[in-house]
Amino acid sequence: MKNILYILLFFFGSLTAQNEKVFDQANALYNEGEFAEAIDRYEVILNTDKHSAALYFNIANAHYKLNHIAPSIYYYEKALALKPKDKDIKNNMAFANNMRIDAIENLPEVGLIRFVNKVTNSFSFNTWSKIAVVLVVFFVLFYLFYYFTHATGKKRFYFVSSVFSIVFACIALAITFYNYSGVKKLKPAIVFAQESQVKIEPNLRSDEAFMLHEGTKVQVLDTINSWKKIKLADGKTGWISSNDIKLLNIF
Amino acid sequence: MKHLKHIAILLIILTTSIVGSQVQFQTRVSKKTLGLNERLRVDFSMDKDGDNFKPPSFDGFNVVGGPNQSVSNSWINGKRSFEKTFSYFLAPTRMGSLIIGSASIEIDKQTYKTNTIAITVTKEIQKPKDPNSAIASDNIHLVAEVSNVNPYLNEAITVVYKLYVARNTGVDNWRETDDPEYDDFWSQNINPKGLKIEKGKYKGEDYQYVVLRRTVLYPQKTGKLTIEPLKLDVTATIPTQRRDIFGQRLMSKVNVPVVAGKRNINVKPLPELGKPSDFSGAVGDFKFNLSTSKSELNANESMQAKVTVSGNGNLKLLTLPKLTLPNSLEVYEPEHNENVRTNLNGMQGEISDNYTIVPQYKGKYSIPTISFSYFDLKTETYKRISSNQTIINVLEGPVYGASDNNLITEGTEKQPVTLNNNQFAFIKTKPNFSSKNEQSFFNSKAFWASLLSPLLAIPLAIVFRRKRDQRAGDLVGNRLRKADRLAKKYLGVAKKSLGQKEAFYVALEKALHNYLKAKLNIETSDLSKDKIKVLLLDRQVNEGTVEDFESILENCEMARYTPITTVTMQQDYDKAASTINLIDKQIR
Numbered sequence: 153m154k155n156i157l158y159i160l161l162f163f164f165g166s167l168t169a170q171n172e173k174v175f176d177q178a179n180a181l182y183n184e185g186e187f188a189e190a191i192d193r194y195e196v197i198l199n200t201d202k203h204s205a206a207l208y209f210n211i212a213n214a215h216y217k218l219n220h221i222a223p224s225i226y227y228y229e230k231a232l233a234l235k236p237k238d239k240d241i242k243n244n245m246a247f248a249n250n251m252r253i254d255a256i257e258n259l260p261e262v263g264l265i266r267f268v269n270k271v272t273n274s275f276s277f278n279t280w281s282k283i284a285v286v287l288v289v290f291f292v293l294f295y296l297f298y299y300f301t302h303a304t305g306k307k308r309f310y311f312v313s314s315v316f317s318i319v320f321a322c323i324a325l326a327i328t329f330y331n332y333s334g335v336k337k338l339k340p341a342i343v344f345a346q347e348s349q350v351k352i353e354p355n356l357r358s359d360e361a362f363m364l365h366e367g368t369k370v371q372v373l374d375t376i377n378s379w380k381k382i383k384l385a386d387g388k389t390g391w392i393s394s395n396d397i398k399l400l401n402i403f
Numbered sequence: 404m405k406h407l408k409h410i411a412i413l414l415i416i417l418t419t420s421i422v423g424s425q426v427q428f429q430t431r432v433s434k435k436t437l438g439l440n441e442r443l444r445v446d447f448s449m450d451k452d453g454d455n456f457k458p459p460s461f462d463g464f465n466v467v468g469g470p471n472q473s474v475s476n477s478w479i480n481g482k483r484s485f486e487k488t489f490s491y492f493l494a495p496t497r498m499g500s501l502i503i504g505s506a507s508i509e510i511d512k513q514t515y516k517t518n519t520i521a522i523t524v525t526k527e528i529q530k531p532k533d534p535n536s537a538i539a540s541d542n543i544h545l546v547a548e549v550s551n552v553n554p555y556l557n558e559a560i561t562v563v564y565k566l567y568v569a570r571n572t573g574v575d576n577w578r579e580t581d582d583p584e585y586d587d588f589w590s591q592n593i594n595p596k597g598l599k600i601e602k603g604k605y606k607g608e609d610y611q612y613v614v615l616r617r618t619v620l621y622p623q624k625t626g627k628l629t630i631e632p633l634k635l636d637v638t639a640t641i642p643t644q645r646r647d648i649f650g651q652r653l654m655s656k657v658n659v660p661v662v663a664g665k666r667n668i669n670v671k672p673l674p675e676l677g678k679p680s681d682f683s684g685a686v687g688d689f690k691f692n693l694s695t696s697k698s699e700l701n702a703n704e705s706m707q708a709k710v711t712v713s714g715n716g717n718l719k720l721l722t723l724p725k726l727t728l729p730n731s732l733e734v735y736e737p738e739h740n741e742n743v744r745t746n747l748n749g750m751q752g753e754i755s756d757n758y759t760i761v762p763q764y765k766g767k768y769s770i771p772t773i774s775f776s777y778f779d780l781k782t783e784t785y786k787r788i789s790s791n792q793t794i795i796n797v798l799e800g801p802v803y804g805a806s807d808n809n810l811i812t813e814g815t816e817k818q819p820v821t822l823n824n825n826q827f828a829f830i831k832t833k834p835n836f837s838s839k840n841e842q843s844f845f846n847s848k849a850f851w852a853s854l855l856s857p858l859l860a861i862p863l864a865i866v867f868r869r870k871r872d873q874r875a876g877d878l879v880g881n882r883l884r885k886a887d888r889l890a891k892k893y894l895g896v897a898k899k900s901l902g903q904k905e906a907f908y909v910a911l912e913k914a915l916h917n918y919l920k921a922k923l924n925i926e927t928s929d930l931s932k933d934k935i936k937v938l939l940l941d942r943q944v945n946e947g948t949v950e951d952f953e954s955i956l957e958n959c960e961m962a963r964y965t966p967i968t969t970v971t972m973q974q975d976y977d978k979a980a981s982t983i984n985l986i987d988k989q990i991r
Contacts, residue, residue, distance in 0.1 A: 175834045182830055203839045206831035213830050219794050221769060240828035246802060247827050250766035251794075255730030281845035285853045292857040296864050325854075328845055346771060346792075365727070365771060 171197050179210065187214040205235035209244070216248050221367040222344040222398075224248045229342065229369065229400050236276065253365035258385045268330075277331040280324055287321035290314075339372040341382070341397040348397075350390035354379035361390035370397060426451050428508060428515040435520070438528030439498055442467065447506045447517060448488040459504030461493060463524075468492030495524040540659050542569035543637055544605055545615075547630065547663040555671050556625050557686040557717045558780055559749030562618045564633055564663060567603070567610040573640040573654075577615075580660070581634035588628070589621040589720060591745045619745055621717050625672040635661045673778050677785050681724065685777035687716015687749065693726075693773060693790035702800020705761045710737075710790075712775060713753030718743045723756045724773045732768055732795075733761040765800040769793070893918045894980055901976060902969050904962060911979060912959040915952070918983055922990060932956065939986065948985045955979050 178193035194211045197203075212227035228245040235241060261269060275283070294314035301307050343364050351358045354376045364370070370392070374381035379391045426449065433444040447458070458470065469491035476485050495501060500523055505516045544567040551560045568574050595614055603612045615635075622628060637659050642652040673686070689712050696707040710723050719741065728734050735758070743752035762768060774789040844850050897910040923938050932953055939949045958975055 171836055172834055176832075179830055179832060197834075197836075201839050202836040204835045204837060206834050207836070210830040213828075216767075216827075219767060219769065240831070243802075243826075244828050247766045250729060250731050250764060251769050253727055253729050253769070253771055278844045281850055281854075285850070288854055289857045292860050295861055299861075299864055299868070332845055366769075 171200060171202050175207065175210075182210065182214055185217075187217045190214045191218075203234075205231045205238060205241065207231075208234065209238075209241050212248065213244060216244065216251075219251070221248070221251045222342055225252070225367045225369070226342040226344075226398060226400065229340065233400070248367070252367040254368045256368065256385050259387050272327050272331045272334070277328050277335060280328040280331055284321050284324035284328055287317050287324055291317040291321055339399060341370050341372050341380070341399045343368045343370060343392075343396060344398050345393075345396035348392055350382065350392050351379075352390060354381070354391040358391075362388060364392070364396075372397070372399065426510050426513075426515055428453075428510070428517055430503065430506065430517040430520055432503065432520055432522065436523045436525060437495065438525050439495055440527040441495075443493045443495070443522065444490060445493060445503060446488050446490045447508075448486055449508060449510065449515070450485055450487075451510050452485070452487055453508040453510035453515070455507075455509045456489060457507045458489065458491065459506050459519075461491070461503065463497055463499075463501040464493035464495055464503075466491055467494045495522075498524045498526055500524075540661070542572040542641065543567070543574065543639055543659055543661055544610075545633065545635055545661040545663040546605070547633065547666055549630070549666050549668065552666070553669050553671060554622060555686060555778070555780065556673050557621050557623070557684060557720065557778075559687075559717070560620050560622070560668070561747050562620060562630060562666070564615045564617075565603075565612045566615050566635070566637075566661070567605040567612045568639075569608075569610055571642055574637055575640060575656070576638045577661075578636045579633065580636045581632070583631035583633050585618070585620055585630065587622065587624040588630075589623055589717070591619050593617040593619065593745065593747065617747060619747065619749060621720060621749075622668065622670040625670045628668045628670055630666040630668060632665050633663045637661050674783070679774075679776035679785055679787050681774055681787075682776040682778075682785065683722045683724070685712070685716060685721040685775070686780060687714060687718075687777060688779060688781065689714035689716055689775070689777050689788070691775040691788035691790065693770070693793070695770065695793055695795065697795075698793065699796045699798055700762065702762050702765060702797050705759055706795070708758040708760055708770060709755055710758070710773070711753055711755040715749060715751050716777065718750045718752060718754050721754075721777075723754065724775050726756070726758055726773060727771055728758075728760065729768045731762070731764050731766075733763055735759045735761075760795075762795065762797040762800070765797050765802055768795045768797065770795065893983065894976065897976060897979075901972055904967055904972070907972055907976075908959045908962045911975065912956065915956060915959075915979060915983075918986075922986070939990075942990045944986055944989045948982060948989060951978065951982045952986065955982060 174193055174196050178190045178197075181187075181190035181193060191211060191214045194207060194214070197207055198211075208227045208231035212224045212231060215224035215227060225245070225248050228241060228248055231241045232238070232245065272280075291314050294310050294317060298307055298310035298314055301310060343366055345364075346366050348364045349360045350362050350364055352361045368384070370382040370384055372380050373383055373389070375394070376391075378394045380394050380397065381389060382392050382397070383389045428447070428449040431446045431448065437443055443464070447456070452474075470489045471491075473488045473490070474486070477483070489506075500521055503520045503522060505519050507514055507516045509515075546565045546567060548563045548565065549560060550562075551558070554560045566574070566577070594616060598613045598615075600611050600613055603610055605612075616633075620630075639657050639659050640654045641657055643655045645653045647653055692709075692711045692713075694709050694711070696709075697704075700706055708726060708728075710726060712718065712721070712723060723739075726734075726737070737756035737758045739754070739756055741752070741754045743750045743754065745751075770793045772789045772792050774787050776785055776787045778784075779786045893914040894911070897907055897914050900906040900910050919935060919938075923942070935956075936949055936953065939952070940946070955975060955978055962971075962975075
């Protein structure tokens with residue numbers, strides 16, 4: 153049993169080492185300006201089971217340098233999904249977004265919803281779940297202190313602390329679920345076709361609702377045959393051919 | 404009597420003059436019998452001016468002219484004669500006897516009426532033809548030649564108007580009486596500069612002809628369209644039958660109306676098969692180009708993007724494809740330029756839209772491909788030309804999305820050295836790989852376990868505390884446990900050396916002494932057996948127990964000099980433990 157574990161560890165270790173070697177090679181190619189070759193090397197890593205924000209970021213950069221609009225935005229989105237707070241990714245993504253044609257304004261959020269979204273989106277649901285666990289541990293500790301302490305002043309302090317931590321733990325848990333359900337609902341995709349007609353109905357003979365261009369991010373709501381119902385950030389919906397978009401498949 | 408005669412004559416003259424001064428209002432017609440194709444003149448005349456003239460209703464006639472008013476006023480030998488006439492020209496509409504009713508007028512506040520006149524209208528009268536005009540119309544012909552009577556929609560066709568004139572006839576002048584309006588066509592006249600007389604044949608005979616006018620037409624509707632005829636009024640000089648004294652024929656001038664026949668044109672629709680979605684009606688042979696003046700520039704500099712269609716076809720009628728540009732580029736309304744000449748082959752030249760683009764932010768921008776589709780008349784198929792995708796690279800400038808504070812203010816003399824964050828970041832060098840199929844922590848077993856397991860600590864703690872309280876309440880058990888602890892505490896060393904006689908008994912003795920010292924608070928030097936006994940009894944320990952204690956101490960001393968088995972040692976150990984327990988229980 154132990155032997156097998158060692159073998160597995162060794163195997164994974166060597167695989168990771170190999171990936172890192174390929175990654176370095178690809179970086180060197182990028183630095184020399186051979187972006188297409190660099191992308192090929194990066195994609196070797198993607199074909200293994202590994203990924204990382206840095207990998208997606210580098211692929212996106214290489215695509216940007218080659219003026220591939222949609223792929224670069226696609227990989228920036230992927231990188232951002234893994235590291236939502238990375239400044240480099242955000243910065244370069246702004247560059248890539250400049251190449252886009254469609255101007256889509258986000259629907260403004262107001263009042264309470266804006267506040268709630270701001271709070272819930274400050275961390276990922278994974279981080280929120282960890283916060284909830286830590287708060288539960290605090291609650292238990294404070295409760296035990298309260299339970300075993302006899303001095304009234306301390307007892308009061310521990311009790312109040314424990315109540316606060318359980319309340320916050322519940323809030324954190326609620327936010328986790330809220331955030332998780334929100335993320336689950338999203339199926340973001342990037343328009344890959346240079347120009348795509350978005351139809352009112354999922355068939356070819358229906359009228360055109362609007363036109364989308366390469367690199368625009370959409371949310372997929374529904375699928376019928378080879379048509380996908382999409383929603384833009386400004387709330388417009390329509391049906392687009394599945395071949396024209398590529399799902400981000402973040403989760 | 405003679406005087407009387409004179410007076411009578413004077414009176415007669417006077418009265419007749421009075422009678423003569425009476426108003427005359429009458430109708431005169433030019434003829435009383437006329438053919439259906441002839442015209443009639445009707446005059447209503449009066450010798451004194453009046454108002455409110457009312458003409459009759461002229462039943463059975465069309466008024467083709469009039470009313471014409473004429474007034475004549477003359478003084479002859481001091482005598483004034485006045486006449487005012489209203490005249491009408493009438494054309495009969497039917498045969499038979501027609502009546503012209505009476506007209507009325509008011510003169511000196513009195514209404515006068517004319518008499519009615521009966522007119523007989525007979526059937527048409529054969530007019531003697533003017534032989535000259537007949538000859539002229541035989542010798543002069545206007546022909547419209549159409550290049551293609553079966554064109555496609557928006558395909559250029561030309562109509563050439565030629566005036567054929569026979570050799571012996573001359574044309575002095577012409578006037579267009581009816582200019583055709585080309586409804587359903589886009590048309591342009593190409594008037595030839597100067598008239599060139601050419602020789603040609605008309606119906607197999609030698610004629611001279613002049614090209615009067617060329618027109619280029621682009622049909623705008625499918626189906627049967629007619630080109631309206633061109634009508635000319637030609638002043639021709641033709642030879643007459645008469646001759647002058649030298650035997651030359653006399654020429655006479657005749658006005659001849661000439662009409663080019665109506666032409667029907669059948670316009671074919673463009674085929675629906677394979678019609679591109681972006682087809683905007685261009686028919687012909689075109690080239691399409693999208694060019695930019697710069698590919699690299701700084702923000703707030705301007706550049707031009709030009710969309711050009713050139714070639715041969717309905718250039719003035721087509722719409723250029725619109726350029727769609729990224730939203731972060733400032734684009735002005737395009738300037739439309741046309742440089743199109745129209746000749747017999749249709750329109751030729753180029754049209755272009757010139758967009759002025761001013762990028763606001765740094766980065767790369769793509770001008771997407773735009774396509775232009777047209778119908779090629781040679782191959783009768785649709786063709787599409789797409790432009791290449793071009794990239795504009797904006798080298799310097801603020802970054803899109805950055806706050807306006809970051810906008811570099813222009814014209815500052817001192818350049819502050821600032822960290823330039825607005826650069827395209829380099830790739831990352833640390834991979835930090837993780838598995839793609841990594842489970843998210845949320846909803847995993849570990850998550851639920853770590854969330855809920857701490858809560859289990861609370862009931863556990865409650866149970867623990869209950870147990871502790873219970874133990875505190877159980878006195879006997881507590882004592883027992885305490886003795887065990889005591890034995891362990893003091894006899895621990897002895898137990899370790901169990902089996903080694905010397906060491907065991909030294910340890911045991913020391914242990915018992917230590918115990919007593921701890922319990923009774925006495926110094927080692929004072930410790931004799933008698934004193935121990937007294938002290939223990941003082942503290943209300945049973946005598947039996949005290950004796951047991953003493954016997955153990957004796958054993959310890961004895962054992963040093965006598966052989967002792969391991970079993971005895973064990974017995975002594977147990978005894979010591981139980982005695983210590985007993986003492987501890989009884990001691991007060």
